Amino acid sequence: MGVVVPLGSKNETAKKASLKKLQSLVADDLSKVNKVIVDRMSSRVPLIPELAGHLVASGGKRLRPLMTLASAHMCGYSGERHIQLAACVEFIHTATLLHDDVVDESDLRRGNATANALWGNQASVLVGDFLFSRAFQLMVKDGSLKVLDILSTASAIIAEGEVLQLVTSNDTSTSEDAYLEVISNKTAALFSAACRIGAVVADRPKAEEEALESYGRNIGITFQLIDDVLDFSAKQATLGKTVGDDFSEGKITLPIILAFRRGDDEERSFWIRTLENLDQQEGDLEHAMGLLEKHGALEDTIERARHYGAKARDAIGFFPASEEQQALVDVIDFCIERAH
Amino acid sequence: MGVVVPLGSKNETAKKASLKKLQSLVADDLSKVNKVIVDRMSSRVPLIPELAGHLVASGGKRLRPLMTLASAHMCGYSGERHIQLAACVEFIHTATLLHDDVVDESDLRRGNATANALWGNQASVLVGDFLFSRAFQLMVKDGSLKVLDILSTASAIIAEGEVLQLVTSNDTSTSEDAYLEVISNKTAALFSAACRIGAVVADRPKAEEEALESYGRNIGITFQLIDDVLDFSAKQATLGKTVGDDFSEGKITLPIILAFRRGDDEERSFWIRTLENLDQQEGDLEHAMGLLEKHGALEDTIERARHYGAKARDAIGFFPASEEQQALVDVIDFCIERAH
Numbered sequence: 001m002g003v004v005v006p007l008g009s010k011n012e013t014a015k016k017a018s019l020k021k022l023q024s025l026v027a028d029d030l031s032k033v034n035k036v037i038v039d040r041m042s043s044r045v046p047l048i049p050e051l052a053g054h055l056v057a058s059g060g061k062r063l064r065p066l067m068t069l070a071s072a073h074m075c076g077y078s079g080e081r082h083i084q085l086a087a088c089v090e091f092i093h094t095a096t097l098l099h100d101d102v103v104d105e106s107d108l109r110r111g112n113a114t115a116n117a118l119w120g121n122q123a124s125v126l127v128g129d130f131l132f133s134r135a136f137q138l139m140v141k142d143g144s145l146k147v148l149d150i151l152s153t154a155s156a157i158i159a160e161g162e163v164l165q166l167v168t169s170n171d172t173s174t175s176e177d178a179y180l181e182v183i184s185n186k187t188a189a190l191f192s193a194a195c196r197i198g199a200v201v202a203d204r205p206k207a208e209e210e211a212l213e214s215y216g217r218n219i220g221i222t223f224q225l226i227d228d229v230l231d232f233s234a235k236q237a238t239l240g241k242t243v244g245d246d247f248s249e250g251k252i253t254l255p256i257i258l259a260f261r262r263g264d265d266e267e268r269s270f271w272i273r274t275l276e277n278l279d280q281q282e283g284d285l286e287h288a289m290g291l292l293e294k295h296g297a298l299e300d301t302i303e304r305a306r307h308y309g310a311k312a313r314d315a316i317g318f319f320p321a322s323e324e325q326q327a328l329v330d331v332i333d334f335c336i337e338r339a340h
Numbered sequence: 341m342g343v344v345v346p347l348g349s350k351n352e353t354a355k356k357a358s359l360k361k362l363q364s365l366v367a368d369d370l371s372k373v374n375k376v377i378v379d380r381m382s383s384r385v386p387l388i389p390e391l392a393g394h395l396v397a398s399g400g401k402r403l404r405p406l407m408t409l410a411s412a413h414m415c416g417y418s419g420e421r422h423i424q425l426a427a428c429v430e431f432i433h434t435a436t437l438l439h440d441d442v443v444d445e446s447d448l449r450r451g452n453a454t455a456n457a458l459w460g461n462q463a464s465v466l467v468g469d470f471l472f473s474r475a476f477q478l479m480v481k482d483g484s485l486k487v488l489d490i491l492s493t494a495s496a497i498i499a500e501g502e503v504l505q506l507v508t509s510n511d512t513s514t515s516e517d518a519y520l521e522v523i524s525n526k527t528a529a530l531f532s533a534a535c536r537i538g539a540v541v542a543d544r545p546k547a548e549e550e551a552l553e554s555y556g557r558n559i560g561i562t563f564q565l566i567d568d569v570l571d572f573s574a575k576q577a578t579l580g581k582t583v584g585d586d587f588s589e590g591k592i593t594l595p596i597i598l599a600f601r602r603g604d605d606e607e608r609s610f611w612i613r614t615l616e617n618l619d620q621q622e623g624d625l626e627h628a629m630g631l632l633e634k635h636g637a638l639e640d641t642i643e644r645a646r647h648y649g650a651k652a653r654d655a656i657g658f659f660p661a662s663e664e665q666q667a668l669v670d671v672i673d674f675c676i677e678r679a680h
Binding site: 043044045047048096099102103121122123125126127128129130132133134136137139140143145148149152153155156158159160162163164166167 | 383384385387388436439442443461462463465466467469470472473474476477479480483485488489492493495496498499500502503504506507
């Protein structure tokens with residue numbers, strides 16, 4: 001890996017601080033969520049908690065359940081339903097990750113060997129199914145058909161988005177809008193559902209539900225775009241993840257879409273060879289990163305992310321100022337600053 | 341394939357007749373179910389209905405939804421809820437099949453190329469997730485938390501059973517009871533849920549729910565045991581399925597468990613080499629089938645299946661005589677006679 005793309009100089013402390021406020025505000029709730037997760041992962045088949053626990057315990061930020069908790073608090077909710085529902089959200093997320101890693105044939109996630117690398121694809125598919133079913137059992141226990149509707153619809157949208165991504169995965173002619181549709185579905189749908197159910201449990205008016213839904217959708221897009229940038233950035237290596245995974249799989253993400261559209265014929269031939277034909281050689285990743293830099297594709301992807309971050313900020317501006325509101329605004333900065 | 345195991349001489353006509361009664365009793369409902377299935381499989385991502393339709397249209401018997409329909413009728417239900425719920429049951433079943441074929445690396449199902457063989461494992465995993473989510477959306481639309489509870493619990497049990505089977509899949513020391521636990525979970529749980537919701541929509545007393553639950557569980561076990569027999573039988577070839585799939589995957593099914601326990605040291609070494617070490621050579625399948633015949637393992641597996649069939653028959657005997665009741669009894673014979 002010869003090319004290092006400078007993405008800025010913000011320091012680690014600033015980044016970590018922006019999620020810490022959220023974490024400390026809902027710390028008690030989060031430990032209850034973790035307890036529900038551990039309890040409900042259990043099974044008389046030991047492989048299930050073993051495999052699921054590997055992923056659940058492997059340094060995930062619990063970003064989505066944190067957002068459910070904070071949204072509920074911001075909406076003035078004082079009961080306990082958000083605890084179980086935050087655990088549901090994390091189960092759906094974990095099930096998705098397990099299936100994603102099988103689909104992507106990934107070996108590393110968050111710097112750890114993936115479940116499929118350790119236990120095989122078969123176990124990952126089935127334990128994903130188990131967690132998904134458990135999520136629905138938890139929702140049924142909660143008893144709200146509205147919440148069930150929101151999360152079952154989100155699950156169907158996520159799966160649709162994943163299939164859409166698979167279908168377009170080696171198509172360099174993918175447009176920015178088509179790509180945004182993919183990530184709105186596969187990533188942003190769960191963020192928006194996670195936030196929206198905060199308003200639902202608090203029984204708030206539709207406008208508040210929609211504000212949280214919009215915040216979640218936009219921060220989800222922000223998050224995914226930065227994830228796409230990180231896949232090509234030196235920062236990634238310090239996170240323990242492999243650089244260039246998306247490239248080696250021929251995944252068409254926004255940085256690629258921008259560089260392809262801004263490139264000349266020779267460059268487009270390169271992208272077609274490496275990403276459509278998956279004919280990759282030594283040095284191709286470095287060349288790709290050089291092209292991304294030449295066209296400012298990573299910087300501009302971050303700019304696009306900032307745009308969605310700004311929309312998320314305005315969406316949540318609908319609520320009166322509170323510590324939770326500020327913490328949710330800070331998450332936007334956290335998402336964007338991950339790139340630096 | 342040199343060894344043909346004679347399983348009896350019942351003719352085709354008798355077999356087909358026993359499912360036809362059920363099919364004709366609920367024919368109108370079944371065509372409505374098929375319409376719901378087609379409608380709800382649709383997606384703006386064309387691969388989804390294409391892939392799901394391949395499996396849904398590929399000669400499945402719709403056994404589980406038929407049982408939901410007949411159970412509801414038998415319980416005197418005259419509404420429309422059972423239509424959507426029967427479609428749910430088929431979606432859950434189809435999602436399970438898609439994931440199963442990935443896990444088993446199967447190339448053929450019902451004589452057709454499997455979805456994973458045609459579109460790849462990745463698409464099969466994701467479309468399975470989509471169908472599973474769709475099933476839950478349909479249940480939410482139905483609006484009964486009780487039905488949601490029954491089917492989400494069944495889904496978790498199925499996934500648990502699949503993982504359990506994976507864990508024990510090459511273990512020749514698996515006991516008959518341990519194996520029965522696997523198939524009670526992975527196969528019988530959906531049959532029992534499919535039947536039970538017939539009583540739930542009709543708002544019948546708990547005893548009727550439990551009778552249908554028991555009927556479904558026992559016929560599910562019957563069905564799976566006969567499936568295990570068919571995998572080693574010449575009949576299988578006429579159904580377009582590959583003979584010996586379970587053997588080549590090292591799956592430990594009841595015929596193997598019986599032959600292993602009845603065999604001598606040399607035979608056990610053979611089973612361990614072929615099924616635990618998966619060290620298989622030309623002629624091993626024929627030798628395996630010879631051992632199964634020598635120990636009457638297929639015939640006795642059919643006998644065991646008859647035992648569960650008898651339990652299913654008594655369970656449904658709880659209901660007053662009706663055409664639907666008789667049709668559900670006939671399904672038991674249909675399941676067993678598949679072996680012949």
